[in-house]
Amino acid sequence: KPKAIIIGAGIAGIASAIRLSVKGYDVDVFEANSKPGGKLGEIKMNGFRFDAGPSLFTMPQYVDELFKLAGKNPEDYFKYTKLKEICRYFYEDGLRLNATADLDKFARDIEEKTHSTAAEVQRYLKKSDTIYEVTHRVFLERSLHKLKSYLHWDTLKSILRFGQIDAFRTQAKANRSFFKDERTAQLFNRYATYNGSDPYQAPATLNVIPHFEYHFGAFIPKDGMYGIVNALVKLAEELGIRFHYSQKVEEILYSSVGKPKIEGVKVNDKTHKADIxxxxxxxxFTYKNLLKGITEPKKLLTQERSSSALIFYWGMDSNYSDLGLHNIFFAEDYQKEFNAIWKDKTVSSDPTVYINISAKYIRADAPANAENWFVMINVPANSGQNWDHLIKEARANIIKKISRILNRNIEKDIVCEQILDPRSIEGKTGSYQGALYGNSSNNQFSxxxxxxxxxxxVKNLYFCGGSVHPGGGIPLALLSAKIIDDDISSVVQ
Ligand code: FAD
Known part of the structure; x- marks a missing residue:
């Protein structure tokens, strides 16, 4: 059997391992941490369970596909529920909006409570559908770097429709033209943060992102986000894939006679041979630490990084009926918040706060009458800021903001706490500067x-995950594994 080695058991690494195993490869996965998942991790503390990274699950079909490829029934491994209520939005002026999977209801809620109309919302979502239709095959599902991608008729058709993808104005500008009410525009501007970008700089093409949530739906895995990792690792192990934890790869080895060709990897000074x-x-880090003697693609590696996050995991000794699974407490001045992040590289004094409470659905995630709060704000990638000071300030500002909007002192309910910041995100997951999604998408060429x-x-060397094409987030990381799979089939046959 030809042999494949995967470096890293992040979601795309696990998906790649499964795909290559199905293809007939003998697969080993080397993971630096003691557990799989990477950014998609889990924290347990004082009877509370938290998903450490991603909390919003979209495009579950990309996970299901892996079980089907292996000839298994996805439901025997992995169950999830479609959310009826996607997100609760809270504004400083007292406005509260509910994004529901029932889009008419969502549009009506906006019409009733803001100066925007339901028709504006529908027009916007239609535009989002169009951008998806034009972009998904070209930018998401195929390599942008192979000629054969451009020879498909549907790719060519999409390219002819590029005028429709709204690439030449910013997302914030476009959304201000879609919606009379600035607060509605703010709600949809937020989607730029789904890939760590700034709506005041990023092209309006990012208005494709709501399509994933409103067209395909938002979901919650029955066993939490970490359930995705557990289910896929179970499948992988059944397929005979070997996971080696706490085994950090030190070097990628290749032959330097003629055109460089992969030979294997070095772990703890030991060579492990591989065909791929x-x-x-x-x-x-792949270039900086593992690929000795290979010239770096400087232009790609010096692109602006995506934003990072500051997260407080709070065990809360109470129930909050005002809150749902996903909750957003908006900054009063959104542009000011993004200027703080992107121009001043600091944390806004009035950040938009996201609170995820998986215990709303998964009771076992918190003790009785208690809730597990994942409280996150967007912050810049690490460039040496005084994080200890910024974290202290942000914590106080967040507590004040949530207490003010909910009209309730939340601080007294916090019974235990852990914190993740850009430095620890880099330390724990190997993401340069703690960026959540690789590079930002702040310009049309990203x-x-x-x-x-x-x-x-180097022949037979591949790259998957959120820092390479097609980008960050679980669905795109899974697509990176699929694109590699498509390429390898043609190499091996
Ligand atoms: P990563 O998770 O980056 O894993 C890489 C793995 O490689 C790690 O396990 C690391 O330990 C390992 N590694 C590093 N160096 C070595 C080495 N030398 N040898 C061996 N192993 C090594 N996405 C969503 O879809 N929805 C969300 O709601 C969402 N929210 C997020 C919130 C946070 C706080 C974070 C951090 C991310 C969020 N994301 C979200 C993004 C998503 O988590 C990532 O895009 C995705 O998990 C990246 O997966 P990956 O395959 O690139 O691997």
């Missing part, structure tokens, strides 16, 4: 400035 190597770690899923310098 797929690196799931941040492309920046999609073209992500690294390809293959190496043009």
């Amino acid at each position: 190597v797929i690196s799931n770690l941040d492309i920046w 999609a073209f400035l992500r690294h390809a899923n293959f190496s043009s310098k």
